Amino acid sequence: MPQNHNLEKAYHNATKHSYLSVQTNPNYVDASTQPSAFKVYPKFYRRVQLNLNNPVHSFIWLTSTVTLEKVYKDVSYKLRVNPSAGALYPTEVYVQIRSVQGMIDGIYHLEVENNCLTLIYELIDDGLESYVIPTKSISGFIFLISCVYYRSSWKYQDRSMRYCLLDSGHHLGAIAASAYLHDRDIQLIFDFDKLALNTDLGFENKEFITACVISGEMQEKKVRRLRLKVPFVCGTDYFEANQFIEASYQVTAIQPSRQQKLKQPSFKFDRDKFHQTVWNRRSTRRFRKQFISQVDYLYIWQQLQQPIPTENYEEIEIYSVVHRVEGMSPGLYKDKHLLKAGDFSEQTGYLCINQVIAKDCAVTLFFVSDYTNYQTAMQIAGFLGQRVYLGSNYMGIQCSGISAYYDDETQRFLETTKDVLYAMTIGN
Ligand SMILES: Cc1cc2nc3c(=O)[nH]c(=O)nc-3n(C[C@H](O)[C@H](O)[C@H](O)COP(=O)(O)O)c2cc1C
Structure with missing residues (x-):
């Protein structure tokens, strides 16, 4: 098991971004190619x-x-x-x-x-x-x-x-x-x-x-x-x-994934509105630093907590860095528990390779996992990411995935030893 675990983690470890790696290897390409x-x-x-x-x-x-x-x-x-x-x-x-x-x-x-x-x-x-x-x-x-x-x-x-x-x-x-x-x-x-x-x-x-x-x-x-x-x-x-x-x-x-009992989610979306949301879903390129309501924010969380219909499962933990949610103290949360209070918007902007959206959003989310199968864990992170997109767009809130961040520094900020698989931003 430890040896398999190392094999599963080797790819992720070898592809971490750091301040230095991004400076020395920027992904410039000629779009025409x-x-x-x-x-x-x-x-x-x-x-x-x-x-x-x-x-x-x-x-x-x-x-x-x-x-x-x-x-x-x-x-x-x-x-x-x-x-x-x-x-x-x-x-x-x-x-x-x-x-x-x-x-x-x-x-x-x-x-x-x-x-x-x-x-x-x-x-x-x-x-x-x-x-x-x-x-x-x-x-x-x-x-x-x-x-x-x-x-x-x-x-x-x-x-x-x-x-x-x-x-x-x-x-x-x-x-x-x-x-x-x-x-x-x-x-x-x-x-x-x-x-x-x-x-x-x-x-x-x-x-x-x-x-x-x-x-x-x-x-x-x-x-x-x-x-x-x-x-x-x-x-x-x-x-x-x-x-x-x-x-x-x-x-x-x-390597087999962890196993769970198959359970279907039960969403209660208004069908026409959800259809429009699927059709109009987009990634935002810019946030206007507006606050979002706590009710809307919790609604997005509820969609994330619905069962994922699969027997092959990897647990994803979600850290949220709240910057602008009405009625919530800014700070780092794990699930709904406040771990560190403070305005960390500059820090999340920096950690996501100075992407302004990770600073100006209402919440920056980080998905971490201690997986047995890497492919499954990453895909479940993406699957949840799609729920974040659709849940937030359904509530009139903008969203964007973020896959570029400084891995080790983000882990240190979150105070976790688990791998950081994905980040997301939501807000208006
Ligand atoms: C896995 C993933 C990673 C992404 N990473 C970033 C990112 O680091 N920064 C960013 O501005 N957008 C990011 N995006 C958003 C994409 O740029 C966007 O999905 C793409 O341009 C298509 O636009 P659309 O989502 O509006 O259809 C990401 C999207 C996905 C699915």
């Missing part, structure tokens, strides 16, 4: 154009769609329902559909750029169940999230696997939100044979599976592994390998 952020399978594959009047199509569509197009410094950005570090969108979605009326049983790639599902594999007596939930067959949907890591490593180099995993967690959160709006229960699965799937789905070294979501009826039935290999298709227009990331992914893909 950005690899493509959309994967497209060859045109001979059969495609289903998504029709939003069809609830099955709209369930899948709302997990990933583009919600805003904008041009910044002559570069056009297509922003999506899911946020992404640096808007680089390394995540892809595949969905197996079985026994759903009007759909061929198969594995589809969600082609976000063109709003369609590309049928990349037809099922006979085989399917994804044998990799993710052996001995069962799912009538319904099995989503897989993968990361085309070069989209992120192009800019963030070795540290980018962190961002891929956080983005994957956010994407799981986007699937959960769409499932809620389409009255479907889901179950997240983190412990499964990811390595075999990477091979059988033809990902080579360029894309890796991070998580799975099932939604549907489960029957006791043995399903065969995929009888054919899916041909390789590159998720970017060009590629540069990062062996450190590839090795770190492999090492952290195997």
Whole structure:
């Protein structure tokens, strides 16, 4: 166990930011060299154009769609329902559909750029169940999230696997939100044979599976592994390998996560308002240093405390540094307990690599964990991050994820020995 634990932590330890590392290795890139952020399978594959009047199509569509197009410094950005570090969108979605009326049983790639599902594999007596939930067959949907890591490593180099995993967690959160709006229960699965799937789905070294979501009826039935290999298709227009990331992914893909009993959350959102929130969700670029109400702040916390529907679990502790919440003393809190009183806004701004949003917000949150499986912990942090986005935007409060911070200094500020996995800012 200690040896495995060290292996799990090695990647995180090796990719810490410090004042010095950021000075000596700033992530400057020439924007014109950005690899493509959309994967497209060859045109001979059969495609289903998504029709939003069809609830099955709209369930899948709302997990990933583009919600805003904008041009910044002559570069056009297509922003999506899911946020992404640096808007680089390394995540892809595949969905197996079985026994759903009007759909061929198969594995589809969600082609976000063109709003369609590309049928990349037809099922006979085989399917994804044998990799993710052996001995069962799912009538319904099995989503897989993968990361085309070069989209992120192009800019963030070795540290980018962190961002891929956080983005994957956010994407799981986007699937959960769409499932809620389409009255479907889901179950997240983190412990499964990811390595075999990477091979059988033809990902080579360029894309890796991070998580799975099932939604549907489960029957006791043995399903065969995929009888054919899916041909390789590159998720970017060009590629540069990062062996450190590839090795770190492999090492952290195997160790089982902690286990818990499966429990479904029960949210009580107004449906239309929540739908609008999912559609309009955005990261703020600037806060106006306004106070938020304590009621709204506690509402966001309540969303975080809802169960996460998974048996494979890693505990995430949340520290909050309150700067501007009406009726609350500024200071560092763990859950709802005040640990240190004071105005720490300058300090959180500094710790998040002098990002002004971490200073001017109402609250800076830090997610820490003492995990057994790193991939699971990071994705659960991202999943909770998506709840923070949606919960705060629902209450008219702005939000942004922050994945760049000085790791050791933040740990010292929080007085924890656990790894700091993610930070978030909320406010107005
Ligand atoms: C994992 C993660 C890390 C992020 N880190 C930062 C950050 O350090 N600073 C920042 O200003 N925005 C950060 N963002 C916000 C992204 O820049 C934003 O999601 C992206 O530009 C897309 O815009 P949108 O969220 O409005 O759709 C982060 C988002 C995610 C999901």
